[in-house]
Amino acid sequence: xxxxxxxxxxASTLRAFDPISDTLDILIISFAFYQLIQFxxxxxxGQLVKGILLIVVFYGLAYMLNLRTVTWVLNNxxxxxxxxxxxxxxxxxxxxxxxxxxxxxxxxxxxxNRRADPSLRGVWQSAVVAIxxxxxxxSDTRTGALMVLERNNNLEEIIRTGxxxxxxxxxxxxxxxxxxxxxxxxxxxVIRDGVIVAAGCVLPLSxxxxxxxxxxxxxxxxxxxxxxxxxxxxxxxxETGIISMAKNGVLIRRLDRQNLFNLLQEEIVxxxxxxxxxxxxLKNLLRKGGAKSHAKAE
Ligand SMILES: Nc1ncnc2c1ncn2[C@@H]1O[C@H](COP(=O)(O)OP(=O)(O)OP(=O)(O)O)[C@@H](O)[C@H]1O
Numbered sequence: 001x002x003x004x005x006x007x008x009x010x011a012s013t014l015r016a017f018d019p020i021s022d023t024l025d026i027l028i029i030s031f032a033f034y035q036l037i038q039f040x041x042x043x044x045x046g047q048l049v050k051g052i053l054l055i056v057v058f059y060g061l062a063y064m065l066n067l068r069t070v071t072w073v074l075n076n077x078x079x080x081x082x083x084x085x086x087x088x089x090x091x092x093x094x095x096x097x098x099x100x101x102x103x104x105x106x107x108x109x110x111x112x113n114r115r116a117d118p119s120l121r122g123v124w125q126s127a128v129v130a131i132x133x134x135x136x137x138x139s140d141t142r143t144g145a146l147m148v149l150e151r152n153n154n155l156e157e158i159i160r161t162g163x164x165x166x167x168x169x170x171x172x173x174x175x176x177x178x179x180x181x182x183x184x185x186x187x188x189x190v191i192r193d194g195v196i197v198a199a200g201c202v203l204p205l206s207x208x209x210x211x212x213x214x215x216x217x218x219x220x221x222x223x224x225x226x227x228x229x230x231x232x233x234x235x236x237x238x239e240t241g242i243i244s245m246a247k248n249g250v251l252i253r254r255l256d257r258q259n260l261f262n263l264l265q266e267e268i269v270x271x272x273x274x275x276x277x278x279x280x281x282l283k284n285l286l287r288k289g290g291a292k293s294h295a296k297a298e
Pocket of ligand 1: 146186215240
């Protein structure tokens with residue numbers, strides 16, 4: 001009897017299946033679950049998600065066995081727990097939403113993706129050479145350094161914690177900033193569009209428990225910055241002289257000048273302008289539109 005009921009339910013569900021909208025439905029839900037699992041795995045919310053799943057399983061069992069009081073308690077625990085989780089994991093959720101908002105290449109270009117702006121290619125190319133030269137020299141002299149290379153995520157809040165400046169990226173300038181004893185040597189330098197825009201900046205520290213004991217707070221700050229934004233961070237250890245690069249919460253260690261150059265070239269230097277990349281950005285169109293109307297007015 002129960003079996004027949006199940007079969008007729010499945011049959012009616014299959015009959016109502018719309019290949020287009022239902023496939024889309026399944027794909028969206030699968031993607032959402034995949035993102036949720038990724039979020040749980042990457043953040044400290046992993047244990048919490050396991051706990052919630054356990055409560056959901058108990059809730060299902062209690063419901064099937066018609067345990068009314070247990071069902072009522074678990075129902076309330078889940079409702080309150082969900083609200084509490086949103087409050088407790090607000091930073092992680094915010095970061096995840098910000099990551100989702102990070103534009104794809106095309107959308108990025110449309111809204112003015114600096115990473116793909118060919119007009120910055122020259123300035124970034126010489127900045128990358130200077131950063132590599134400086135990192136090598138600082139490593140030789142065991143001078144600690146922290147350099148944040150801004151990409152698409154705006155680092156205005158970080159810049160505000162330091163001293164604003166506008167200086168070309170040259171090895172001598174970086175060497176002077178990080179020379180112990182100078183007022184700006186503590187903290188990080190922020191480089192935007194191939195120009196040093198601030199020094200002595202305070203970065204968010206990473207909570208990563210897997211970081212080696214041989215790494216101090218400088219590395220923790222560099223890693224934290226890369227977890228909280230799409231910036232690339234170059235770190236020179238004061239103790240060991242080891243050069244590292246942090247990207248998306250991953251630290252690549254023991255780089256020599258050539259390795260660092262190759263990585264930065266790939267990550268930071270905008271590609272050469274070709275007919276394919278010559279896509280008008282919304283920003284440029286607005287700028288051009290503004291310039292035209294300005295010219296007409298004159
Ligand atoms: N939150 C932060 N933001 C920016 N810079 C930081 C931050 N925390 C530490 N630093 C930088 O790191 C320096 C101190 O780091 P610490 O002494 O822990 O590292 P260390 O022992 O020199 O090791 P290593 O350089 O190998 O990481 C500070 O002087 C400062 O310049």
